[in-house]
Amino acid sequence: MALFKQQLQLxxxxxxxxxxxxxxxxxxxxxxxxxSTALVSLLNCLPEVCCEGEILAQPVLLPQLYLKARAAExxxxxxxxxxxxYQLRDIQQIPKRSDFLYELSQSGVRILxxxxxxxxxHAISNLRARNFGxxxxxxxxxxxxxxxxVKPERVVDxxxxxxxLRDYEASLLRDIPHLALTYERNLASExxxxxxxxxxxxxxxxxxxxxxxxxxxxxxxxLQASIENYSExxxxxxxxxxxxxxETCPALAVR
Numbered sequence: 001m002a003l004f005k006q007q008l009q010l011x012x013x014x015x016x017x018x019x020x021x022x023x024x025x026x027x028x029x030x031x032x033x034x035x036s037t038a039l040v041s042l043l044n045c046l047p048e049v050c051c052e053g054e055i056l057a058q059p060v061l062l063p064q065l066y067l068k069a070r071a072a073e074x075x076x077x078x079x080x081x082x083x084x085x086y087q088l089r090d091i092q093q094i095p096k097r098s099d100f101l102y103e104l105s106q107s108g109v110r111i112l113x114x115x116x117x118x119x120x121x122h123a124i125s126n127l128r129a130r131n132f133g134x135x136x137x138x139x140x141x142x143x144x145x146x147x148x149x150v151k152p153e154r155v156v157d158x159x160x161x162x163x164x165l166r167d168y169e170a171s172l173l174r175d176i177p178h179l180a181l182t183y184e185r186n187l188a189s190e191x192x193x194x195x196x197x198x199x200x201x202x203x204x205x206x207x208x209x210x211x212x213x214x215x216x217x218x219x220x221x222x223l224q225a226s227i228e229n230y231s232e233x234x235x236x237x238x239x240x241x242x243x244x245x246x247e248t249c250p251a252l253a254v255r
Contacts, residue, residue, distance in 0.1 A: 024108075030084065051081065064100070088101075123162060
């Protein structure tokens with residue numbers, strides 16, 4: 001109840017300060033563990049931008065209006081936030097979820113669609129996060145030397161869940177203008193970050209600025225370095241429809 005009261009106060013502030021609302025709004029849409037935390041950090045380097053995290057992580061009244069209210073709270077010209085696809089799928093306050101992104105887009109909100117192409121990489125990232133922590137580290141890279149034991153069938157279960165979410169995202173974004181980004185091509189390496197920010201700034205019609213993330217990667221650079229029972233996992237995956245993920249991402253190249 002207290003949470004909903006806070007949200008109602010935000011809505012009232014939107015009505016009172018509508019003239020101060022950010023002139024441009026965007027959302028980062030996609031699955032978790034796809035580089036969105038690093039992307040938020042990069043975007044917040046831009047002086048015109050305020051980019052928040054997952055504003056739908058908790059139940060909200062009237063989610064679209066809540067987003068507008070959050071935008072009204074910032075003094076920056078550009079407001080953005082993260083909306084994860086599983087949150088949109090599961091939230092009860094959106095009667096017709098298929099219209100949520102469409103209506104935002106129609107109201108002028110730009111959509112940055114961020115995904116991870118390699119679903120095996122995505123599955124291992126999720127499993128490591130649940131064992132060692134969910135976010136990239138500001139402190140160093142000590143976890144890069146830590147190996148994880150995985151049950152191969154659990155890895156496949158994660159891949160299947162991720163595939164279903166990817167299909168769901170594609171259905172929601174059908175015929176909706178958006179900027180498509182991937183972890184592999186846009187965020188995996190620090191050398192990609194500035195060109196990614198330049199691309200996003202062009203999409204948002206704002207001037208780009210130098211940007212660097214405050215986070216560092218903590219996962220190992222190869223599947224073999226990441227997984228304790230590497231040979232068992234590879235053998236299991238060879239007999240599944242997902243074996244091609246073993247070769248498609250350089251960071252997970254199988255030797």
